[in-house]
Amino acid sequence: MKKYMEMNKEELLKEKTLLDKQYTEFKSKGIKLTMARGLPCEEQLQLALPMLDVLNSKSDCHDASGMDCRNFGGLQGISEARKLFGAYMGVIPEEMFIAGSSSLTFMFQCLSNAFLAGVYGGEKPWKAYKKIKFLCPVPGYDRHFAMCEFLGIEMINVPLHDDGPEMDQVEKLVKEDDNIKGIWCVPKYSNPSGVVYSDAVVRRLAALKPKAKDFRIFWDNAYNVHYIYKDRPLLNILDECKKAGNPNMVYMFASTSKFTIPGAGVAFLAASKENVDFLSKQMGAQAISWDKMNMLRHVRFLKNMDGIKTLMKKHADILRPRFDASLETLEHGLSSVGVGSWTHPDGGYFITFKAKGCAKRIVELCKEAGVTMTGAGSTHPYHKDPEDAYIRIAPSFPGVQDIRVALNLFCVAARIATIEKLLK
């Protein structure tokens, strides 16, 4: 078939008539599907159910250090959780802080503590500065941006390439402006574009020489073991920061939400011992301890790194057909007419679709026919995608059949929106 770019007006109008008919048929079907958020699906949720049998009324609920997990105390988490998740993060237990059930909430707590009371080695709280800024590689994660917006932190877009953020720009900006206090990174199978930061990018990030002495890399390693097609390596940025003389420059976050039970998992931070101790002191004014029973439940279920890897292979096996179906449907529906482009991630939870100048219109057309996509613009700070290009596709939750239905509609919508734009 001819690419739309090569069609004349008449051909486009003819094609649009056909597509409008298909679209009307979709609308008449009463579809109600969502591909909006990165929710694990039913089969994935079932993988963790045996964890619910791990602790019962007969269980010994003391941790390896003898602490009673049934009582208050132990702000930094139970010892076997610091050990296991430390191994997961590539750090020693003293560099771990195990928190509540949500890494997002803990990220916010770290961010707002920096804002309210400063970070280790900082001169004063971030709130004492007239203006605070964060670098935001785009496309990125909407919930990171929402936190900055809540705190009134100005966000600066930085392009995210296949190997990570545009480092020339990052280096230049942080060197010049001491109001830039941080950068958001999802370094592996990034949300939403699925890129993995290269060794060179990780090393350049670790070796940054920010003008702000209280600069922090917020390293949201949410998808560390969440491969689907290929387990890609990622350098340990804390190691690299130490080598570069910046041991305190990074906060690494992760959680078990997408190993076990989303929202009822265990979240954690890895950072230098100085950062962990400083944060613990701040947290002491805000918490007595987090849910140590759930930490115990998790560690006894996951056991060790092999346990995590075995579990994650099962997740990959469940997600792969969903990604296969998504990629096939996009390929089949759009390639021949040259509409849009999309990522082929090795892991993570998302495919990013790029359709210059008509993302909003595509999402709107999907919505009207019963398929909810993540709002166009969500991939950018302030929901402002200057190119109106990016759409995040989340194939994890629906079944393969539903994915085909939803993305077939998506393809029709993308084709209509593209023609509308060409005809303008």
Next chain:
Amino acid sequence: MKKYMEMNKEELLKEKTLLDKQYTEFKSKGIKLTMARGLPCEEQLQLALPMLDVLNSKSDCHDASGMDCRNFGGLQGISEARKLFGAYMGVIPEEMFIAGSSSLTFMFQCLSNAFLAGVYGGEKPWKAYKKIKFLCPVPGYDRHFAMCEFLGIEMINVPLHDDGPEMDQVEKLVKEDDNIKGIWCVPKYSNPSGVVYSDAVVRRLAALKPKAKDFRIFWDNAYNVHYIYKDRPLLNILDECKKAGNPNMVYMFASTSKFTIPGAGVAFLAASKENVDFLSKQMGAQAISWDKMNMLRHVRFLKNMDGIKTLMKKHADILRPRFDASLETLEHGLSSVGVGSWTHPDGGYFITFKAKGCAKRIVELCKEAGVTMTGAGSTHPYHKDPEDAYIRIAPSFPGVQDIRVALNLFCVAARIATIEKLLK
């Protein structure tokens, strides 16, 4: 025996020689006990263990509304938790927000959200004011004060009487000063003095006319059903606020930490629907959802208000002998010589000891002989007890025998410190 106040110098010196000998004997015993924090004891912890059997790998994990508790979402909590804990708080489900495992952490989140982004109906965030102040009835809870200190909120002491805070002073202060944005209250079996606010005090609090339109009563009803000797009534302050035309003036907090598993319970807020919706919007930038599995586990274990009451009777039966032993030991060791005074609480977790001018010295003497008490001064903002009088005694955790040992030492310490003071 003669009261110390009535003894002459010679008699006091003679008594002190005897006491010093007793104290030395205590020291030689190598005691290591703590009566510092309100930790439930082993027998109490066992009461909740059957809760660990409630959810297993075969359980249906959907809430009453059909929401899957195993996945993300449901920021305000699962429907049966909002219903049950709503009944517990005396409000409708729409007036409930179910949060993580710690009411303290959630209080901090509400406080810091007010600070960072304001409250419902407020003109601007509290941080936009030059100076923010909170009223702190004293003696009070050290962790409330620590939160204010963390946020740089100035604390103003207000005397706490047997029926609640000194209301003339509270009314006058909030009417005059719009920098006063809140008051901390533990209205029932207050921490640490065990008082229960009278109906009159609750009504006066609810009818406050603060100059600050964004004033909030932080109502930490931690011990609502935690009677030991007598279940005392407490007016529902949200009802009273509504009657007084102040429906949005109160945030009521509580948790199951001292029903079930401390630190692994369920925390919640009750407030006007306007407050709940406003807070939910703020929280939306900080959290996806809290641990709904733990909510489900709790509701299925506790079942209903009768379930809570039955459980709390068992707690009372376990705590009563500990409070009996504490009160008997104090009575036996101190009454005849007229040293100090102490509360006789009907419920809660604490006895407050008052020894004008030598609280620090008593705690120090106890510490040196192996018994840790809550630090003197902890009952007051900035750890500054102007009378050096208050000591919080926490009898819940140790066994009856240990309590007798610890408090016998405490009595000796209190007698020595009192004589030292009289001899000065």
